Amino acid sequence: MNKQVPAFAFAGWITCILAIGILVEPVVSAELINLKLGYSVWVGYGPLFIARDKGYFKEEGLNVELIKAEDPKNRFAALAAGQLDGLVSTLDTMTLYWKPETPFVAILGLDDSSGGDGILVKKEINAFEDLKGKTVAVNVGSVSHFFLSYLLQQNGMSDADLKLHKMSQGDAAAAIVAGRVDAAVTWQPHLSKAAKEPNVKLLITSKETPGLIADVLILHRGVLAGNPEVGYRLVRAWNKSIEYYKANPDDAAAIMAKGLGGFYEKPEDIKADLAGATLYDKERNAQFFNGSGPGTALATVKFAIDLWTQLGQISAPIKPEDLVDATYLEK
Template structure:
């Protein structure tokens, strides 16, 4: 009887250890689009920083934003990288998300090009302005004109993608366009155009972050901290090995960024956020940083447009416990 009991206990212990091993080796899937800001993820993968820090990350390119957000809520992927303003749009009631890391900040890569005679935001009143509704371009435009005492009703909105907006401006079909590189520079360099305002003038307004569900934040806290540490190591690698880093990131990103020169040129419009920059951007619960203001703008702007399904406050989504790594 004792031998049977001991054998059963041994089998149970073996099974339990197997389960623990499986849990420890569980792969976390990170969904992201093709974007220069996510390049360091590929360095962390290529150089083994993820594994060395104690986390197994699978990078999954997903260009369809609604599908990506639905997969996150359904638990099909574990992390998603996107802009601060975008996540709340896809959060159904009772399905909160947590921001755990800021990865890059647009620093001139997004902006507004306008006719040369339009020299300030208030000059846009009554003018045709092209941008994609429901996108970060609309958020950026609404946020900056709000500070100028304006709203969308003051302009004639022409809905089109960021690329098409740049083309329309180049063809003088609109008076201004909210777009990003390379269309931004093309419009600014046109004989009839100039750069009215860029994201470099509004730091922290267009920032990519990584978000997870509260369940993932609790269940995989150690792995997420390891993920953050690997991100910081990847940024250190970029500083000490810039040429190799560009090649790794371009190859990893692929698509329109596969050419290292294109990747490097696009990189000039953003900045990667290291640990000190994350600490400043997040701040603390007692003294919130820029992320709280940016998210506040997003919640207000998208709520006014009926895009927010849940009752959310910035404090509900910002998790300060991971940026220390």
């Protein structure tokens, strides 16, 4: 984390104002803290571009560079190498990359999937239990696998009850449409597009599992140790962005579409995906971080650690409390 030193400073206070009894707050330094944050193209990360383009980061004394890196493995590798100060990802994914020698922590919830992830099936499949023995396309080790595993556990099943075919979310949707698999775990926009096909239907979506698939803002603990104010400032900038989105949804969607790019070609694409996602404001973050029941950050992290450990994805023990920190939330 680097700092940009201002080229000027104020010489003093305006004493005449003080003389008439008006209190003057200290002058805020023009010094900006430089931060590099990694992201991928997803509507839940869109408010970061509102914070950038509306000047909310600058208002908080931050100069934030948003760096696109679609593969979470590359984002976390860059964080460990000191090439990034932080990143955005899902809670379950961050548990796969946490190590004592490269500690990082989630300080803010950004959004959760409330219909943006789901399972597509052939028309003849009517219940989750009907998937037993069936061929299911899923990106193994991804958030889609996490979603599927949670549902399997809830229904007294496991991966062993299915015939898993490893493929990307886009390929999984194409496979179910082509009839090559019985079911596919995927996300938007593939979910809605494939569900329109006559031989395919939606079995279940993340709307029925609130808080399970949640995106968070993650910072390296070294960044916070060097300047704890960074956490508070990022949170305030995010909250301003969410309030701007609430008050100006059309302009906010245009800013997010332009910033994110990728498959978001126009504001309407943003609005469509927001139908399957819940953006986190100050109140929702308070609920998400300050508790341990279903749908909270701690509960989701604990489940993810247990699940990935069972599946052999995590070998070293991890404490859920090491991965989430509510300290920086705006009161």
